[in-house]
Amino acid sequence: MRELELGKAFTLMESGPVVLVTTHDGQKGNIMTLSWTMVLDFTPVFAITTGGWNYSYAALRERGECVIAVPTVDLLDQVVGIGTCSGADTDKFSRFGLTPLPARVVRPPLIQECLANIECRVVEIVTPYNIVVLQGVAAHIDDTRRERRMVHAVGDGRFIVDGRRIDRRAMMAARLPPGV
Structure with missing residues (x-):
């Protein structure tokens, strides 16, 4: 094995789905x-x-609620565009x-265009790490x-798209919660 630059280690683990998070500041909705x-x-x-670098953070912190929307690959250009401008001066x-x-x-x-939406309330904000813990209160799927x-996201401007699903539910049945 060759050594990997430590500053790039996050690209090995940052493969959770890219999401859009909506907030509302009392005046208008926004997306990050x-x-x-x-x-x-x-x-x-x-x-x-x-954290504070995102315009939506103040609404998330002050209002204590958001929606996690799960986009699909056909929305990738919108998802990237949303992440490259600010709700301070843009109706996203x-x-x-x-x-x-x-x-x-x-x-x-x-x-509406997303595959799924999860309505959430803020449970806790772990300030030193900017981690926002959320409790889902309702979920929707199209x-x-x-x-x-x-x-x-890989973390360097490249993305991975879901591929073929492999089913091992029978092997994992004893570890899955009822109804999943």
Whole structure:
């Protein structure tokens, strides 16, 4: 094996799905792109990493709620575009042709074009690491959507797209929660 520059080690592990996170500051909705996400348990508890450098962070911190929207590969250019401009001076829904839908429990909107949307409330913000722990309170999926392949950031401007699924559910049955 050859040595890998330590500063590039994160590119080996940053392959969770790229998501869009919507917030609402009391005046308007906004969207940010995030690739640093984590499932914390089989229950709907998640973590995202963001901070003051993102315009949406203040709304997330002050309002304590968001929507995690899961885009598919056909939305990649919009996803990247959303991540390269600021909601401080851009209506990202309009600029990127995305449709905000009312959520069932929280104020931030769902994104109609996404495969799935998870409404969340902030449980805790771990300040030194900018980790936002979220509790899912409602979830939505578009079963009619033909494109279902998610995108995963490598961290260097390149992406991996979901491929063939391999089924080992029978082998893992004893470890899966009921109903999964």
